[in-house]
Amino acid sequence: MSAERDDLRNLAECLENSFSEIDSDICAYLRDSDDEYAAMWYEMIGLQRAFPIIPQMMEGDCAVSLSAEEGEALVRYLGLKHSMENIERKKLYFQGHTDNYAYLKKIGAI
Numbered sequence: 001m002s003a004e005r006d007d008l009r010n011l012a013e014c015l016e017n018s019f020s021e022i023d024s025d026i027c028a029y030l031r032d033s034d035d036e037y038a039a040m041w042y043e044m045i046g047l048q049r050a051f052p053i054i055p056q057m058m059e060g061d062c063a064v065s066l067s068a069e070e071g072e073a074l075v076r077y078l079g080l081k082h083s084m085e086n087i088e089r090k091k092l093y094f095q096g097h098t099d100n101y102a103y104l105k106k107i108g109a110i
Contacts, residue, residue: 011103026091037087040080047077 015022030037048055051073053064066074104110 015099022095023088023092026088026095030087030091034087037084040084044077044080044084047073047080051077 031041032038051070053066053070054074054077056062057064057074101110
């Protein structure tokens with residue numbers, strides 16, 4: 001029983017250490033396979049290029065003053081970011097179930 005517990009602990013540690021890579025892979029997968037997600041991603045890139053203040057605000061802590069147009073662009077950007085994060089969370093959630101099922105099958109639990 002202790003070996004099984006160690007295996008589970010090692011699996012959890014491995015997954016935790018790999019999370020940023022898994023997250024990155026899922027984002028890349030979604031850009032390639034989900035037209036809605038890809039469209040939002042390209043729109044966000046376009047907003048960043050059209051309004052350089054957006055990446056500055058997202059990456060640093062600076063005081064800024066926005067024009068009305070910049071404010072609208074920022075609100076749109078944040079809305080897209082939120083929508084994309086929801087899609088990513090959903091994909092991660094289901095990927096976790098898929099991986100869990102495969103693991104349980106591998107160890108003969110199901």
